[in-house]
Amino acid sequence: MGKLKGEYIILQNEQFYLKGYKDFANERLKIEDYRGNIEHIFSTIRKLQKEDYVHKTIVKCRTKSVPSFLGQGYMLEGCIPGYFLGGDAYFLCKYHDQKRFTSSMWVEEDKQLEEVWKKDGDIENKGVITPSIRKATTLDAKKLATFYASVFPIYPVPIDNPDYVKDQMEENTIFYCIETDGQIIAAASAEINMAYRNAEITDCATLSSHRKGGYMYDIIQSLENELVSKGIFCSYSIARALSFGMNAVLHKSGYSYQGRLKNNCYIYDKIEDMNVWSKDLSALSAGKSALSAGN
Known part of the structure; x- marks a missing residue:
């Protein structure tokens, strides 16, 4: 173990709000919350994904935008019923490294x-x-x-x-x-x-x-x-x-x-x-x- 290796993200303008975490230690980009224009959100996430540490992106997704994330090539991996003040949260994931995608177990x-x-x-x-x-x-x-x-x-x-x-x-x-x-x-x-x-x-x-x-x-x-x-x-x-x-x-x-x-x-x-x-x-x-x- 060791020091926390990561960086919190809060990005917002008149088009959208996005909160996440650059998880360097686990080589993943985590999107914890978002709202606003979904196309601007996708564009911002794509820019964040270009950093070398990102082998996986994981999004806590609201029900209404699950089809939009699936349409961007994300895969559904899990769900937390009631997470958003009673609204369900879905884990939508995308992989950027073949080894990270493959699970031998x-x-x-x-x-x-x-x-x-x-x-x-x-x-x-x-x-x-x-x-x-x-x-x-x-x-x-x-x-x-x-x-x-x-x-x-x-x-x-x-x-x-x-x-x-x-x-x-x-x-x-x-x-x-x-x-x-x-x-x-x-x-x-x-x-x-x-x-x-x-x-x-x-x-x-x-x-x-x-x-x-x-x-x-x-x-x-x-x-x-x-x-x-x-x-x-x-x-x-x-x-x-x-x-x-x-x-x-x-x-x-x-x-x-x-x-x-x-x-x-x-x-x-x-x-x-x-x-x-x-x-x-x-x-x-x-x-x-x-x-x-x-x-």
Whole structure:
């Protein structure tokens, strides 16, 4: 891992608005938001794509402009229902390098996903009582950074940097963790987009010596409860397609598979495909309201 290597983009004039990120570390151009004249938007994106680092372009696309992006040669790879204040977001992608387009593990990942869908029982727990879960604070930034560095040799963002972790906490990202004997053994975060009232469940990690204990399932539940308390009902996660455990946890947590992002980012030890999962938390909120009324 290392320093964040990228540059945020905000471009606007009387014709359009475009917000994105030049992701040098993962060799991709990300278009996070846009509005206005679609032809001017396409023209601007084409200019941005000419930079050498761009091996893939990924756009969070609104429903009404999906046909326009398909007409420009983009491919649909995933969806997040309810992302834009209730409106769906579609991942439209274009490749600029043949190696980036080719995924050697795609069929194997499909087979693994089939096995994930078959696991409908309780989260496996080897009879061990789950340690207390708590919300992390900026005082935990160094401890969290050390923990993540021990789990991920490579990660898309510099989460091994305490300053980065602290900055994320101060910018609407919630971290929850589980400790034993003062050591963090599992952690995850919810990165909140207040403008569109959604959150990404991310930075999910458990020490290898403590896996299969159901800890991540419990952490995700804690994150979801806080999101609902903040009026956030669109929750999604992007998980390594090769991680059976993480995909199984999301499936058992009530998330629905919404597609796969090919060769999306560098994580763990190489560039990998990432599965998209989403969940409507309003059902969770309704259940709590009914329970409260019953009491």
